[in-house]
Amino acid sequence: MEVPKWNVEVQENNIVEGDTITVFFEAKIPEDWYMYSSDFDPKLGPMVTEFNFYENEQFERLGNVEAIGQKKKYDELFEGEYTYFTKKAKFKQRFVIHSESPDIKGLVSYQICSDVNGQCIPFESDVAVFNNVLKKPLDTAKSDADASTPMVLEAFDNDFETTETEGQGLSFLLTFFFISFGAGLIALLTPCVFPMIPMTVSYFTKSNTSRKKGIAYAILYGVSIIAIYTIVGTLFSVLFGADFANFLSTHWIPNLFFFAIFIIFALSFFGLFEITLPNKFVNKIDSKSNKSGVLGIFFMAFTLVLVSFSCTGPIAGTILLQAANGDTIQPIVGMLGFSLAFALPFTLFAVFPNWLKSLPKSGGWLDTVKVVLGFIELALALKFFSIVDQVYHWDILNREVYLALWIVIFAFLGFYLLGKITFPHEQKQQKTSVGRIISALLVFSFVVYLIPGLVGAPLKALAGYMPPLSSQSFVMNSPQVTSISNNTMKTAECGVPKYGDLLELPLGIQGYFDYTQALECAKKQDKPLFIDFTGHGCVNCREMEATVWSDPKVLKRLKEDYVVVALYVDEKTELPEKEWYVSAHDERLKKTIGGQNLDFMIQRLNANAQPYYTLVDTNGSLLNAPKGYDLSVQNFVEFLDNGLEEFKIRNTKDVLVNSDSEGVNHNPIIN
Known part of the structure; x- marks a missing residue:
C-alpha cells in the first residue's frame, strides 16, 4: 500500500x-x-x-x-x-x-x-503550508493598516460526492442530442439540401459496377458527413470550453453578437440575401472529390456540407450557440445529433435506391420551410437580448414586452402559412393547402397559449425561454402578493437581504443573496440552509422554478423549513474594492457578485453547472448530496425531506454531545 x-x-x-x-x-x-x-x-x-x-x-x-x-x-x-x-x-x-x-x-x-x-x-x-511566499493586498498603494483581506468562504465539509450525477448529465445530453437530431431532419427539408438527395444517391448507384462496393461507399459518405460536422463541434468545444461558457452565456458582447447573428439568419431565410461560402473555396474542394477511392468520397461529403451551407449554416450555428451556454461536451453532442440526421437519408437512399420514388418532388414547399425557420430564428434571437437585459438590469425587455413580440412574430407566421403574407422571392399562393391550414391552426393555438402570459400566467412549458415572472409589472391574482406576509417577519429577524434591491427570489419566497448573511440567519432560526446556485441566463433554472418549485409541496417546504439563499453566478454588479480577491482556482481577480459566487461553487463543490441545489446545516456541512436539474417533483420533495431529517438528527446528536462531553466540538464551523 x-x-x-x-x-x-x-x-x-x-x-x-x-x-x-x-x-x-x-x-x-x-x-x-x-x-x-x-x-x-x-x-x-x-x-x-x-x-x-x-x-x-x-x-x-x-x-x-x-x-x-x-x-x-x-x-x-x-x-x-x-x-x-x-x-x-x-x-x-x-x-x-x-x-x-x-x-x-x-x-x-x-x-x-x-x-x-x-x-x-x-x-x-x-x-x-507555504512555499515561503505571501501575497500582498490588491491595492499596493494602501498602507498595511488600511489594507483589507477579503473574506473567502470555507469549504463545505462532507462525505458526499458534490459533482453532478451521471444520470442527470446523461439525461440532459440525450435531450440535447435528440433536439439536434430533429434540427438535422429539418435541415434536410431546405431548398439547398433536399434536391441533392436524389442527385447524390444516383452517383452511388450508377458509378460503381459492384452494388456491394456502392453500398460501402454510400456508408462511408454518410460517416464522412458525420465526421465533418462532429469535428466542427469538437473544435468549437476546444476553443470555447467550460471556462469560457460563463462569459459566452452572460456577457453583453457575445450575447448581443448572437442576437445580431440570429437576426441575420432570419433575414437570410426570408430571402433578403443568402449566406454562402466563397465560390473559389467551394470549387477547390469540389475538384478534389473527383479523385477515386476513400479520399474522393470524403471530399464529396465535404462539398455537400459547403454547398448546403447557406441553408444548414444558420441551423447548425444555432445549435452551436445554444451549446455555448453549456458544458464542453455539448457542442460535440449537438453536432453529432445534427449530422447523424443529416447524413442518414443520403446513406439509406443509396443502399435502398427504390425508396427515391416515394420522395415528394422539389418545389415551392421548400421555400416555405425556409421562411418558417426564419420566423423561429427571429423569436429565438430575443432570448439572447433578454439575457443581457436581465444580467445588466437594463429593464428594456421585460416579460410583457418579450411576450408581446413573440405573439406578433408567431401571429405573422400564422398569416404567412394562410397565404396572407408573401415574401418578394415567392409567388403568391392561389390556394391554401391542407398542410398549411393545419400548420397555421397549430401556430395560432400557440399564440392563444401565449396571450394569458401578458397578465401573469406562468406558461410553464416555456418558462426557460421567458424572462422571470418577477420582471412583469402586472400579475393577476399574484401568489407573490398573497403568500409573503408569513415569511416576511422571519426574514426581518435577520435584517434586510443584501443585494435585495438588485435580485429577487421567485414565487414569493423570502430569502437572501449573500451566503454569509443567509448562514447567520439559518443559525438564528435554527433551520437548514437551501443554497440555489442559479443565473439570470439559466434556462433550466427558470424551468425548475416554474415546474418544480411552484408545486405546493415543494413551495411549502422552501418557505417553512429552510432559509433560502440564491447565489447568482452571472450577476455583473461590481463589489467594493476591499472585497476583491484573486482566486486560488484560476488566479484571476474576482470583483463581481457573480464572479465570486461561481468561484465559490467551483472551489467548494467542484461544480459549475446551474441549477445546483445544496443543503447545509448551520455549521456549513452538507446534509446530503447536492442536486442538479431534475423536473421530478417527487424527487425534489425527497431531496428536501432527507436534508431536513438529517438536520434534525444532527441537532439531536449535538444536544447529547454537549450534555455528555466536555465541550468537544464535533461539527465544522464556517467562520
Missing part, C-alpha cells in the same frame, strides 16, 4: 503579516480502508492522528487541530467510542502569521486499517 498523499489548502487569499489563516489538511483514503481521527482518548488503544508542527517565531498556532466530517463508532474490543474517516480525512488548523516569509512545516502521524483483513499500518508524512 502506498503512503497517502496529503493536500494542503489555505482558506484565505492575499495574506499579509499579522493575519489569521485557516489551513486544511486532506488525505485520500484507499477503498476498504479507514483512518483513525484525532479527537478520541488515545488510551482506548487505536493510534490517533497527530500533527506536530516545527515551532518558530514566524507563526503561532491557535488552538489544536480539528477533525472535520469524521464518523463515530463504539468498539467492543476497546470498550469505548472512537472516531474515524473513510474515503478521505480532513483536518483544519488556525495560525497567526508573524513574518512575510513564514516557514510552516510539520509531521503528521496516523494509522490506516483495512475493513477486509483487519490489517493496520502506521504512517508518517511531511506537510508544508
